[in-house]
Amino acid sequence: MAYKDRGLKKWGGFILSEHTAHMEQSNRTPQWKAAMDEEVIQSVLNHATSHHVMLAIQEYQPMGTEAQPDIVGQLIGIEEDSLYIRTSTGIHATELANIRHVEERRIEKWYS
Secondary structure (H helix, E strand, O other): OOOOOOHHHHHHHHHHHHHHHHHHHHHHOOOOOOOOOHHHHHHHHHHHHHOEEEEEEEEEEOOOOOOOOOEEEEEEEEEEEEEEEEEEEOEEEEEEHEEEEEEEEEOOOOOO
């Protein structure tokens, strides 16, 4: 009788509870954050430029639509009215006028 491998099912017990909690948190639907003044947005962007920190940016969306996930990445350049952010999937460009909320983001570890 040959052994039948169960594939990935046998590894399910090895997933850490912290990793499971992190995956559940990342699957939650995004919520609207408070809109920020242009001066506050500029000060956060200036700080991010000089200290090379990660940012989380929420963009304005058309009325009646749900909030989209934040753009999380490092600010790599500002040209005229455009921001360029390096994310885990590539480079994302957005207009300064489209920014609703911006904040510094620390890298969250799913392990301790």
